[in-house]
Amino acid sequence: MTGEYRPTVALFYCQNIPQSSEDHRRVLEKKYGQSMRLFPIPCSGRLEPIHLLRALEEFAEAAYVVTCPEGACRYLEGNRRAMKRVQRTQDIISSIGLEKERVGIIIESSEAPEPLGQLAERLLERALKLAPSPVLKGAMTTKEHPSP
Numbered sequence: 001m002t003g004e005y006r007p008t009v010a011l012f013y014c015q016n017i018p019q020s021s022e023d024h025r026r027v028l029e030k031k032y033g034q035s036m037r038l039f040p041i042p043c044s045g046r047l048e049p050i051h052l053l054r055a056l057e058e059f060a061e062a063a064y065v066v067t068c069p070e071g072a073c074r075y076l077e078g079n080r081r082a083m084k085r086v087q088r089t090q091d092i093i094s095s096i097g098l099e100k101e102r103v104g105i106i107i108e109s110s111e112a113p114e115p116l117g118q119l120a121e122r123l124l125e126r127a128l129k130l131a132p133s134p135v136l137k138g139a140m141t142t143k144e145h146p147s148p
Helices: 022-035 049-058 078-095 116-128 134-144
Strands: 009-014 036-041 062-067 103-107
Touching (some): 022 116, 049 078, 103 116
């Protein structure tokens, strides 16, 4: 082990964005290994703050959501709901002392949608700027030294 910091990112994404098929997901998982956990969702509006918080608590340094373009959601306002829920999650983690940048959202552009692979690369770069999560460090200590 080289000791190089490799964050784990939880990426929740709308299944209607470009290159979000099951085959593309497998390619990305193979490329990024444990650094990227991908979660396809039928609509980003179905995502709740608890999903993002659990990812941060259990395995991820950062959790991001990628939605379809605003106004192009097939469920009408799923991406707007997702934006409000991400903001709520940012407020929650900020109130407990974590950087709000650990959670984010990208709303795809209808003019020039970005493929999932490019988005994943960009979000992993964003996560590299964060320090290792103190939440995960505490969780590992607890697991290593269970209380009696």
